[in-house]
Amino acid sequence: MTLLEVKHLRTYFQTSKGLYKAVDDTSFDLDHGEALGLVGESGCGKTTCALSIVRLLPKEGKIHGGEICLEGTDLVSLGDEEIRSRRWKEVSIIFQGSMNALNPVMKVGDQIAEAIVLHEKISKQEALVRAGELFELVEMPVDRINNYPHEFSGGMKQRVMIAIALACKPKLVIGDEPTTALDVMVQAQILNLLEKLRKELNMGLILITHDLSILAETCDRIAVMYAGKIVEFGPVEKVFENTAHPYTERLIACFPHIGKEKIIPASIEGIPPNLFEPISGCLFYPRCHKAIPLCAVQEPEMEKTGEKHFASCHRIGEA
């Protein structure tokens, strides 16, 4: 059975200016032990998508439709109390910016044990022993569980956050830009750690980032999001080599290539569309270098462009 199946998810925010369609008709799936990269520019709905899955949306945000099936159970239909008991035991999240996600006046061991005690009927002592084991798992010296967050470096705090996310042995972990605030060396260490843990524990991983180079190394499949929709979805090599959607093309062009001739990385002109009143046709066409008149009128469907590789563009299949 697939671990996670998101079908036609629609998450809208009720604001004073109207309904903001942050995630609109998004579908993807994930297998046990598989890593999926969710990529796109700021504000395209990556984090909203993640928060929908763990049902931690701010109170203005509501899921207006679709299903999120975790091993066959639809999380959207569950009550608050039920989702609270399942969250962390089945799906957990590593927050954006770990620096602030730890309580400065509480020992880190206690903060890991907190998650365990809240979900399993075990004593604080046993939970602390488990916290020690988790520390070993994330490659930190066990005796440091008695330290306070300010005694750790950024990378170490991120390891603590990962340990907290793994506290109840979830089947799915969502990393919301887990390496954003770290320098490149530490970034690589954290990514290697996540990669190792994913294989050891056979857990599903959703990695959210704007850094395509991270995804290329750690993920099995990539979903490219634009303006609340997935525009391209497929195995990593296919997305990079047989890029089907012009947005993905432009996104890849934004990154400098080592070994290739020196060129200034290209930016994508324009800004993402206003999601209060989405335009008709393809949402990307005003910024698209391949746009044809049809794009302004008709929204393209998700089409199969290769094995397990999908994209939504009218010009797929043209040379």
Add this chain to the structure above:
Amino acid sequence: MKIKDFGKAIFKNKLALTGTVTLLIFILVATFGPLILPFSTMQFGEVEDILLSPSFAHLLGTDDMGRDVLANLISGARISLLIGAVATAISMLIGTLIGILAGYFGKGIDNLLMRFTDFFLVIPWLPLMMVLAAILGTSLWNIIFVIGITGWAGTARVVRSQTLSVRERQFVERSVSIGAGHAHIMFRHILPNVFPLVFANTVLVAAVAIISETTLSFLGLGDPTMASWGMMLHYAFAGGATAAGAYWYYLPPGICVVLVVLSFTLLGYAFDEILNPKLRGR
């Protein structure tokens, strides 16, 4: 900050050191003084003992009943400090609880609790205390209760504003996501983060509590069987000590109140300096 560092910081800070030492002396005297006193506070003297000026027999002289003033002063210290400490504890408990509840839940609860707090902030506290003390009757616990429930409003406001800021921090969001309940978040995550503020506020509230006690007792609303410093001043005034020029009777309790309040205030400043890194000397 660790306890050891905190101790060191107090030792280095002259204000803090003065305040701490003065307060410690008062606390030691109040605790052990009455046990070693040669006179009983209830031991009335003969007619020739009335209002004797200081001598070796009576270091601070005698009062209008012929009792030893020093003995009264020391047993008064016990009562004054006890009332100050317990009333402060009550104030801090109410203030912290209301502040955290209002800041954490926000909206209607915040509005309700803060209007209630405003009521206690704007009402003239001295008349309120006098009326309450008069209605409840003059006993030690009533005085403590009256001072305790009138002194928490400022603390509630300060704690609320800090809670508002702590509540939005990401570790609170994380705690919600792992399934923690309201009580857990308020007392395990928010309280430890607002605690330095509560702590610094405590010393200032304690100073006010002792002044309040002195005022109430001086006005004759204290417990007549438990003579605090305020009560001594009341009796000195009623017994005509000022007219008789018996300075040894009315000055010592007054000076003691001033010293204790001053040392609390010094500690308050010092805590602010120690706990607030921006003011910390380098």
